[in-house]
Amino acid sequence: MPKATHSPEASEADSLLKLVTSGGAIEFDREREGAWIEVIRKMDEVYSDLLRYEVDLEHKNAELEEAQAFVTNVIESVSDILIVCDARGMVQQVNSAFQHALGRSVGDVVGRNIADVIDAADGAKLVPLLKPRGTPDVVDGELRFATDGGSTDLFAINSSPRHDHRGRFIGVVLTGRPIGELRRAYEALHKAHQELQRAQRQLVEQEKMASLGRLVAGVAHELNNPISFVYGNIHTLIRYRAAIVAYLDAIHGKGRASDLAALKKSLRIDEVMEDFGPLIEGTMEGAVRISEIVKNLRRLSFSKLGEVERVNIERLINTAVLWAVRTKQVRIDLQMELEPELWISGNEGQLHQVIVNLVENAIDAMRDTELPRLVVSAARKGNEILFRISDNGPGIDKDHISHIFEPFFTTKRVGEGTGLGLWISYGIVREHGGELLAANEPDGGATFSFALPAA
Ligand SMILES: Nc1ncnc2c1ncn2[C@@H]1O[C@H](COP(=O)(O)OP(=O)(O)OP(=O)(O)O)[C@@H](O)[C@H]1O
């Protein structure tokens, strides 16, 4: 049972009751009506507030639905697969690209641990992807996913962390795209590239052998001349020796003086004695020339590729140009402008090959030129030595100029050029710290130039 109280409200109600019993019903009704009106007014206010709130809420709800539809639409339109996981690795959402790629439904994966969705063999690769920490926060990896029949191709995966409003780690978003096809294509490309490099090396070797062949032909041509006159001289000397021996025998046989004089005349002993000096000198010169050529040949030995030595430019250019010109067997106006005492450090055999290539190209280009002229110069400019080889041929076709340094680019007929000369030369010059440049001269002809650090 509730107990009687003496609160202020209770005493107010008591006095109202007293007023009604003593003063009559009219006052009582008026006051009641006023109170009711007040209550109804308040109710109206509350009701209209409620209506307003409801409209607001509906509005907000529509906006929220629209935003959610937008986000869903974006996620679904992403062509990469997308997996959202919580901090423990439980799958919270996947997009349709994922379902499509794996042939699995949302219900099949959402709520399961990601470890059960991937290929069991890739478990170790998953660990770093679920804990992307540090900078940059995105972690890259590769995964295969489990399918009904086994597992998918390899996917490249990026894992980005998710944080709540207080910055706490709450999970990751994994995005991925298949790379199996790409990887196979890359491997095939890599293999083809290696194959090409091997073929190129082989061709370079062949080109080296070819230039060695040209060199040997040039050397043979060079040796032929001195050897033939050494040979001729020796023949004459043999004949002279026979005459002298006969004459000396006659002297020692104590023949008559008149007979000896006649014999001396018939054996032409005086001319023989006179001829001896030039004959021996000539033979000596021939022998020296042969030994010079052999010395040059040894200096240019191709087995020394890669060795670095001090190279005298004057000597290098003289031998290379001369040999190139001799092998081509053409008459040209050759102008050499070589400063003396220029030295660089490099590989003489390789640099020789560059000069020979450039001179041979120039001579080939001037094939139809009426008065072919080749200017080869080497001059010091600051700490560098500038090499220039200019011809007065037709110049390089403007459509070809950007291709001439490419391997196998040639405008020569099959069998006349491999198109490797400039490519090899470019590589050699670059290895020596320079750059081989080609340009056409304003008044016709082409110039090839490069600068190398002076030693
Ligand atoms: N001095 C030059 N004047 C005009 N064109 C040139 C000159 N030098 C080179 N070229 C052009 O550059 C091309 C490539 O030269 P490169 O030396 O690489 O090969 P190639 O001479 O054709 O063949 P290889 O050197 O193997 O015998 C030549 O075919 C030619 O068209």
Ligand SMILES: [Mg+2]
């Ligand atoms: Mg060439």
